Each structure stands twice: as C-alpha cells, then as structure tokens.
Amino acid sequence: MLFILCAVFLPNLHHAFARLENENLTQKLNQLLMEEPDLKGAIAGVSIRSAIKGEFLYDHLGDIRLRPASNMKLLTAAAALSVLGQDYRFITEVLTDGLVKKKTLEGNLYLKGKGDPTLLIADFENMALEIKKLGIKKINGNLIGDDKWYDDVRYSTDLSWSDEQAYYGAQVSALTASPTTDFDSGSVLVEIDPGTGKGDRADVKVTPDTDFVKIINRTETVPEDGKKEIVIERQHAKNTIIIKGTIPLKSKIEKEWIGVWEPTRYAMALFKQALTDHGIQITGKTKTGTTPDEAISLHTRQSIPLSELLVPFMKLSNNGHAETLVKEMGKVVKGEGSWEKGLAVLETELAKFGVDTDTLLLRDGSGISQANLIPANQISQLLFAVQNQTWFPTLLKSLPYAGEQDKMLGGTLRNRLKEPIFKGKVKAKTGTITSVSSLSGYVQTKSGQTLIFSIMLNNLLDDSFGKRIENKIITILVNQ
Template sequence: MRTHPVRRLCVPLAAVLVALPLTGSGPLAEGRVRTAARAGLTAELDRLFEDPRLTGAQASALVTDTATGEVLYRRSPGALLLPASALKTVTAAAALDLLGPDHRFGTDVLAAGRRTGGRLEGDLVLRGGGDPSLLPADLDELARRVAGSGITTVSGGLLADASRYDGVPLGPNWAWDDQAAYYSPQISALTLTTDTDYDPGTVRLTLTPGRPGRPAAVKLTPPEAPVRLSGRIDTGAAGSGRTAEVDRRPGSNELLLTGSVPADGGTSQEWVAVEDPAQVAATVFTADLARHGVQVQGPVRAGRAPADATALAHHDSAPLSALLVPFLKLSNNGIAEHLVKEIGRVRAGAGSWAAGLDRIADFTHRSGLDVTPARQADGSGLSRHNLMTAQRLSRLLEFARTRPWFRTWYDALPVAGDPRRMVGGTLATRLRGTPAEGRLHAKTGSMTGVDALAGYLDRPDGHTLAFTVLLNNFAGASPRPVIDAFVLSLLGQHAAPAPDTGRRTRSPHDWD
C-alpha cells in the first residue's frame, strides 16, 4: 500500500510533542517546534479517522493539556453525538457535587400496628431508600434484627414501600427487547442485587453442565425470588458451543431458558432483570423473616408506610464514594439511574428522572459546563435520546480537577491494561502491554453503532492530557482499534489500527 506523504513526518513530530518541555529558553524556537509538532500530531490523528470502518460514520474528538489549557487536537468538537456510557462521567460528577461523597442509601423495616407481646397487630413495612447495592445478606440481617426485637408473628402482611422514587421503571427510549437484560433494569426505590457488582433489580442463574444430552442444573439466586423457570438448558457435547440464553417474558417474572452449554464448559452465570423489583425484594425478605422465626400471616403487597409506623431496623449502604467504583469501573447502568432519582429526591423533593435531570442540568450550568448544547435523558447513557459533544465532556474533565471530590472520581475511572476487575474495569484488557497501560484513566462507552472514550492520559514528561473521542453511526466492524491507536498517538507511538477481523458491530446486549 502506498505510504501517505505525511506519514513519514508524523511519528517523530508526535514524539517531539510528548518529549517537549512546555517551559524553557528560546521561546521563539520552541514555539515553532510546538507548532510543527501539533501539525504533525493533527495529521497523524486525522489519518486515523480515515479508517474504512468509519466510512459514512461521524467522529468527534478534542485533546487539551490540563496544565495549560492548550488545545492539542480538535475534530468537530461541537458535534452532537450519542455518548453511550461516557455520559456516566457527568452523572458521577453531579452526584458527588449534589449528594456528596459520604451520601448513603438507607433501608428500613417498620411496624405499622400495635404490639402485644411478640405479636404485631398490623403490617410490617420494608421501606426502600433507593439503595442499588442492597444484597440478600443485608435483608437477612434486617430480618434477624426484627426477630431480635421480640416480634414472632405479624397478623397483617408485608408492605413493599418503594415510594421514595416515582413509579416509572424504565428510562426514555430504552429498547423494549432489552427489558430482561441486567444492564436495563427496572428502577425502584426498593430493589435487590445478588453480588458486589451491584446490578440492582436482577436475579442470578448459575448453570452447571450435566451429562451430554441431559439438562444443565440451574440454581437461582436468591432462591426465594418469585420467578418461574420455563424451558430448559441442555448439556451439549464436550467442546460444543455455548448457546444458552435466559430471557424474561414481558410483564411477568417467567424466565425462559433455551440453548445449551458444553459438557466441559464448567459453571457459568446469567443475570436477568426482574419485573417489579420491590415485590421481589419483599418476597425474599418474608422468607428471611420466616427463617428467623417471624411469621408474616398476610400477603406481600405494595404500600406506603403510615406516618405513625415505628422503626425496627435500619441498614445503610456504603458511601457514594465507594459505590462510585463499581458504577464507573463496571459501567453500572442501574447505579447511574438510582443516582439521578436520588438527586431529584434530595435536591428537589421528587425521586424522578425529570427532577434529577433538572438538578443535573442546573449543576452543569452553574459549573460552566454547558459550553455547547446537549441533551441528557438518563444517567447511564442507555437512552438514544442522549446527545453530548466532545467539547462539553472535555470541559467536564477540566472542571473535575478543580473539585474536592476529584480524586474519588478519578480513582473510580477504569485504568487501561490493569487486570484487576475493580481497577481496570472496562479497560482491563485494552492497551495492555502498550505505553498507555496504567497511564490511561478513562470512561468507556459503547452500544450498537457507538464507541466512545473520555478521560485522562498521563504522558512520560509529567503532563496530563484530557481527551474525548466520540464515534457514531458506523455500520460494520467496531472501530474501537481506531480509538486505541488515537491514545497511543498521543503518547508519540505510531500505531496503525488493528485490522478488520470480520467482527461485526456490538450487539445491544454487549454493553459497557
């Protein structure tokens, strides 16, 4: 292939840009070198965006030096594009600013009735406080405390109180066929997760192969969750492909099992978003109460705690500063939406998307972040109504460095090439073994036809770059290698994007 005429110059010039000190003698000569270096870097980065995988697509990028504010590269920085999960940087910053790093979500158990010895004449209430990290073990501990209070019998039922947030479970323009996906959960003030990934509103199925031709064993967590399993997952021959899928029938908690797992494949897990998370959590709690000797005679039903209900037990989540790690590292959509509704509840008295997003918009305005138009429709980036610009996201990267919560926010960003799950996160396998390993702290974003990266790159000379790359409307193979080559070019490393392997664009069920 014929070499592009600029290509012979761009590598050393980009290297000069990295190595060049930004202060020193000879300002005129230095300025000329800097100008030439920027021109070389611009040519190199422009060439990357000519990759055939971006034919017909939209690309936007902005790179600045955080110490000087100097713009090192720009490409349509004001273009309104889908940010996917890169939007979580905005939600996280707003939550830290508006709720504070020490904010916690509480869950309460209350007695709504008169106590006579060990008998409660009335209802028991499980009141959700919006905690996206509430685990089965937490419910079990609450049940133990209720039993410890002396109650052995509840004549009424168990009220599932999710009134802290509104009753709108799904965000605007969320895909209808993603409703069973763990990354598209129903948002409720009373919800349950199954592990410390903290995917709220989900149950987990563990699949264990049997003998070839026999059904695989399916274990439900939590086992008391009111879901029904239909169909089956078979065991295929050793070495066969894994085709197992778990879906949920819309409007119900019937889980549909299909496909197979290979006999030698070991155990695997599937997470499924449930219908009515509050009902699921309250049903699990009723079983916990029974194990601790507290019998609830009435049914589980939705309801609000009466004003005169008395407190029996309380559980606090970890602080927001800690929850930010799984939120950003693992690109957790459920946590994002809980933060939006919690902002609305705390700052505007209404636990709704509308109230929360209005407060976030006010935060961005007061902070001078609305340098371009934008539209934020949810907290996670799942909605295709979202529109952001590279300029706006890059401005956030600069602003965050001035805030007292910056270190918490920065440390929660994924780190390139670090295999530790709660460090590398969605960047754990990217740019490993390259000069960017450990130097790139950034938020990923991807969905069908969208790939994005926004964050910080530490250069060997001690300078830190803030950058945003947004790619939209590509129809073939993922152009993610273009973004990785972009990062390496900022370090003065010429790297042609990896070739097209024939892999098609990511499925909507493949989210980060």
Template sequence: MRRLAETGETGETGETNRSHKPRRRAWTWAVVLGVLVAGLGWSAPAGADPGTSGLPEAIDTILGDSRMEGGAASVVVAEAASGDLLYQHAPTSRLMPASNTKLPTSAAAMEILGPDHTFTTDVLAAGRRHGATLKGDLYLRGTGDPTALAADYDSLAAQVAASGVSRVDGRLLADDTRFDRNRLGRAWAADDESSYYSAQISALSVAPDTDYDTGSVIVEVAPGAAAGDKPKVTVTPKTTYVNFDVRATTVAAGGANDLTVEREHGTNTIVVSGTTPVGGSGAQEWVSVWEPTGYAAAVFRDALTAHGVQVTGATRLGRATPATARRLASHASMPLKDLLIPFMKLSNNMHAEILTKTMGLKVSGEGSWSAGLAAVSGYLKGVGVDPGKLRQVDGSGLSRMNNLTAGQFAKLLLAVRAEPWYAAWRTSLPVACAPERFVGGTLRTRMCGTPAALNAVGKTGSLTGASALSGYVKDADGRELVYSIVLNNYLAASVKPLEDAIVVTLARSTADATATVKPTGPGARSAERTTDLECSWRKPARC
C-alpha cells in the same frame, strides 16, 4: 493558543482546527506506525506519512482509517492545567456518547448528593406490640440502595428478630415511594428488557453479587447426567420470586452447547431453551426481574422466616410508610465515593439511573428521571457546559437518544479538576491495562505495552455503532492532557483500536521539538472486537 473554556459552543465549522498551535513550542508525534499496527490493531491509511508530524496531523491520520468511512467523529484534546486547546475535530457535533453519559451523571451526583451520601433501607412497625407479637403492619422502606444484597436483607431480618418480634399480625408492605413508578428509561431497547444491564429501577431492589447488578438474578444451567435429561437450573440469590420454564435438553458429550436464558416479557418466568452436552459447561446468565420492589420484599420475607419471624398477612407493594411508624432495623450502604468504584469501573447502568432519580429527590423532592436530569443540567450549567446544547434523557447512556459533544465532555473534565471531590471521582475512572477489575475496569485489557498503560484513565462507552472514550493522560513530558473521543455511525465491528491509537499518541507526544520517543514494550493487547455493548455488560465478566 486558544483555551477550551474560551471557544464556547458556537462558531465552529466542525472541521479540524489547527490555528491554535502553540507559538513557542512545537508538538511532535514519534509513534512508530508498526507498533500501532501490531499492538493496537490500527494501520495507517494508504498514503499516510509514516514519519514524524504534528499532533493534529497524527490524529487526523488515525481518524482517516477505513473503519470510520461514512462515520462521524468528535474529538477534543486540551492541556489540563491551562485549558489550552491542542486539537479539535468537529468539537460541537452532537453524537451518541453511550456510557460517556455517566461522566456528567457521576460528577453531578458527587456535587449534589456529596461523597459521603449513603442509601438507607429501614424496617418499621405500625401498630402495637403485645409481647413478641406486632398487631399491625411491617414496612420495608427503601431509598434506592443499588448495593443491597440478600445478606443485607438477612441482617435486617435478624435485627427485627433481635428486637423481640417473632410474629406480625399484619401485612408486609414494601415502600418504594421515594421514586416514581417509571421503571424503564426513555427509548431503552425492548430486546434488552431481560438483560441485567437494562433492569427496572426502583427504590427497593436486590443485587445478586458484589458487582452490585441490582434488579437481577444469576441463573446457572448445568447439563443433566445423561442425554435426554433436563438440565439443572439454580438461581442466586435463592428465591421463588422467579420461576423457570425449562425447555432445554441435555445431549450426548461433544454435542452443541447453545443454551438461551431469557425472561418472558411482563413476567418473572425465565425460559431456558436449547441444548447442552453431558459434561459440558452449561451456561451462566444475569437476568433482570420484573418488578424489583416485589423481588426485595420476597427476599426479605424469606429472611424473616429464616429468623423465626412470621408475617401472617400478604405482601403489598408501593405503600408509603406512615410518619408514626417505629424503626426496628436499618441498613446503610457504602458512601457514594466508594459506590463510584463499581459504578464507573464496570459502567453499571442501574447505579447511574438510581443516582439520577436520587438527585431529583434531593433537588426538587421528586424521584423521577425528569427531575434528576434537570438537576444534572443545573450542575453542568454551573461549570460552563450549556445544557441547552445537548440532550440527556437518562443517567447511564443506554438510550440512543442521548446527544453530547466531545467539546462538552472536555469542558466537564477540565472543570471537575477544581472540585473538592475530584480525587475520589477520578479514582473511579478505569485505568488502562490495570489488571484488577476494580482498578482497570473496562480499560483493563487496553493499551497494554504502551506509554498509556497505567497512565491513561477514562470512561468508555459502547453501543452498536457508537463508541467513546474520554478522560486524562500524561504526555511524555509528564503534563496532563484532557481528551474526549466520540465515534458514531461506523459499520466496523470495533473502533476501539482507533481510540487507543489516539490516546497512545498523546502519551507519546512531547512539547519539546527536539525530543524523540522510541517504542517500548512488546506491543499492546487489544480490546475485544465485538463492542456492541460495554465489555463489562457481557457476563460472565469479559473485562
């Protein structure tokens, strides 16, 4: 039996390799194909043997499904405790991993920043105090907190008022200089610009909800009272930083509800168009803002006013805080080990990119994508993954330029088990069929009614023509397995059922050649069939 750590990244043909079967134990596959057909939406290709066969043959059969015709697959399975390689198909083929890119990003962040790392947002004063008046500028300084809510900026304003300042004869200066000025990642799609999952990255921003979708606002559109009325539009948090061009019309009850809510390029004008019927549901959309630093400054300035603090000067962005400035207020985020839960469970792209730039700042003093990705590469090299044989251009996997292999993901999943922070990191992975959003995450509707339910954990990934699932699952003997499945270039609406079938196969497998496994449960609820994007990216929450 070969160990994954010994296979390296060279000399593989890319074909399924069965030479590594155990000499002493034979794997069996006793999955009843009818269960997979009914429960996971997978059916065996014509001519497939429905009886018991070896694990490699079972996975090969699943990969032979017609939905993968013309596509590409990279799949690796290994025993977690020993590192023994149990199955591989094209283990060194570099494919687009989508959000599986968050696996190296999150692991590197736990190592480089530490599980207890927090982001601080401070308010500082430059100038002299004359009673309740500050003769000078007020600075709002961020370090990248992706969880900062409007309520947190309100708390900062309350602290300023409590310090005795009620008037600032100066400007409000927003210090986002911990990060560079590059707001969007490399090769991010232009048509995603107003989508919250493609929000701009800044060291100062605001999240509108406790999913912590930083850099976005929530727009709600409700129909008017009568046909012909303009719909009513509200925004969360309440702010004038964005404005609305309402072109939509209310139509009679029973009419079409086809609203579109989209921000115009380069502006904070959100256009609402289409129709919505009287008494209808309207629409709710998460929309990114243009220039999140200004968004944070606007929300903070409104909070200052609400707490009786008047700032006479203008707001200016991107100004570094002088070393002589005095702190008046401070807010700390949750620690990284807790931040990983919304980050990984809901596959939050903005968290990944902020962590990437923060790693760059920590390692090289430069809060940029290039510095951060160099830090991730350094971590990967340290755990035996050659960064010279992969391409990672962002932290989240939103870019279609990322290329990694199932073999590299499997190596990483094996290596992190030895890290002191592994337990907290593993807890952040979505859990199959766990119904709570912050437990099941993007797997909460998948593999239900199978031995993988509440057993398999893993990171999902979805973009058009790219799907991935990598993580851990226990087999029927209770042994933990590491798996990585990366599928690309398919034309089917979804290949998630194939991923699920592989993981369920692993969960049903046993190393005892005499063991039998009978199907249990009513069958599995299947993943959504439209998977151009992660299910958690389609708001309101779909998973």
C-alpha cells in the same frame, strides 16, 4: 550577556517546540481519521485539551452533538458528587404501625426503600435478625413494601423493549435488591452448568436463591465436542425465565444477569423469605403501600458511601446506578424522585463546570438512550473543570484503568490497551451502544504531560471498529 540571550530566546524555543508537537499531533490524528476505512460514512468527534490550562490541542468536529453512550455517566457521576457528596449514603428503613404484645407484632411491618441499589440477601437476613432480637416471633399484619421515595416510572424514556430482560435495562425502583457485590440492582444471576451425562438437563442455579423467579429448563447436555448454544429469555411482564439450548460436557459455566419484573416485589420476596427463615410468622399479605407518618422505626440500614459505590458504577458501567443517582438528585434537590426533575438538577450542576448546557440533549443518566446528544468539547470541558473539586480523586479512582486485569481496577478497560506502555497511563470511561463507541478521560504522555480527551464515534457499522480506532488514538497520545 549569555544570561540575557537565554532569557530572550529560550521561552521562544519552548513555544516553538510546543507548536511543533501540536502540529505533529494534529497531523497524525488527521491522517488517522481521514484514512481509517471503518470511519467511512461515520462521524468522529474528538476533543483533546491540556489538563493544566484546558486549551485545545486538537479538535475534530468537537462541537457536533453526538450520542455519548456510557460516556454520559461522566456527567451523572460528576453531578452526583457535587449535589450529594462523596459521603452520601442511601437509607432503608424497617418500620411498624403496631405494638408488640407477647412476642407478637400487632400491626403491619413496612420496608421503606430510599433508592439503595446495594441491598443483598445478607442485608435482608440482617433486617430479619434485628426484628427477631426485638422478641418478635409473629407479625399479625401485612408485610408492606414502600417504594414511594421515587415515582413509579420504571424505565427511562427511550429504553428499548429488547433491553427489558437485560441487567443493564433493569427496572429502577426506590426499593430493590442485587444478586452480588457488583450491585446489578433489579436483577438475578443465572448460572448454567452442564449436566453429569449426555442428554441430561443442565444444572441451573439462581442467585439469590428465591422462588420469586420461575425457571423453565429446556436445556440439553451434549458431548464435549458439541456446540454451546444457550438462550435465556424472561417472559414479558412476568418473572418466568426460559432457558433452552445445548451445553457441552465439561464446558465452563454460562452466566447471565437477568432483570426482574417489578423490583419492589422482588425485594419484598427476599425480605419475607429472610423473616420466615428466622422463624418469624406472618399472618397477613405481602404487598406494596405507603408507610404512615406515625410509624415507628425498628431498624435503619445505611449503604456504602457514594465514593465506594462509584467504583462498580463507573468501572463496570452500571446503568441502574446512573438512573438511581439521577432520581436521587431530583428527590434531594426538588423533592421528586423522577427522571424529569433529576435531569434538570443534572443540567444545573453541569453549567457550574462551564459546560454549555444549551448544546446538550439529555434523556437519561446512563447513556443507553439513542437520543442523548453531547459534543465532545463539552465532555472535555467537564473533565478539565472537575479537577479543581475536592472529590476529583474519587471520580478519577472510579474510572477504568487500562490494562489492569482486576475488574474493580480495570473495569471495562481491563481487556484493552494491555501493553506495558499504557499501564497506569490511561484512565477513561468507555461507552458502547448500537453503532456508537466512545472513550473519554485522562492520559499521561511519554513526555510527562497529562491530556484530557473525549472520543465519540457514531454511525459505526460494527461497535468493535470503534474500540480499535480509539485504541489507535490513545496510542498516538501516549507516545507524545
């Protein structure tokens, strides 16, 4: 009799408790969204699902299209893993249309890029070394950069002119270079250190060390109690970087990543420099062009696999990686490395995960556009569906982890949700553009549930408002 009673009543009790928990969650979130003063005049789209069954636990304007900011990268990353595969690598080739005679290459040397955003100065040096190993000491021809793997459109449709010099707005090319292992392709790192004495110019260092960019130093070192006011500007359509302002003695180094004008020529400048440093003379010009079909391959360089690239891409929210992946998907699937073809492939892949693509407006792969529009419910649907994919652990690992100080773990969440209750519990993609803040991912609750959430806050008067509100929502979820 006792067994029969338990069988009858316990499932009902379980459902009753679950219903009470959901009602409690709904009440707390509704109260927060209704009473939060910084949401007055703004729009909040919030979607919360069970990670196991995918059913909605909370939905506030979840079907309203909102600007996702860098939450757009969740869509791009999932589609890239689906289309390209987590073992996919980008290729860069060194080829020639000539022959080697008495240590002289009689012909042109081609550097053919196929989208690799991870090329460092060390890689160009290694390419030069491989040429030297072939016994070549002189190139009696031109040095030609081939970036025809993608189209020649360098900026996504809605990129603001004010973002042109920023690393997050750097031009996209099939042949490019990065200054550090963060792989901010198409940019240089500028470091500004105070001079040795009052009135001195600041010391300026550029990585990689190249004369492709010209530095105009108009800085002044001021006393320790002086004001730090450094302004860095790259002139439009040029690679002249003007640095002006004041920097106090003994102050920390000021760092800024600056996007270059024409990344193909930037990569070629580094390659030429490497060849020269290895004692290889070039008689011709350095220019761009197309590699002939009959050209012979001298060296091939492979990038790290996509599974590894996804870490700096997602953790650090790298816009250049997102746009490169969009173009690469277009090239691989439709034979054209363009935003138009890549975004078409992206939409096709999203539909496979149950995302209603008729509700989306997609303009780029990074989310920098103010015209991208996605409902929160569609992001949470994607995050639910991808859990069944073999590459899901790779995607999950690439998300920023709340409270982890290592930037390749915590990423853009390393300085948020730092209390012990959040550590290891929140893995999510952040997003910020003017008036927009977003956060979507996975959270483990106090009761042991895993929830999927998407929070998109639009029309904010201050971006910091959004982060504070998102943190409050996550706190409610963790404590469930």
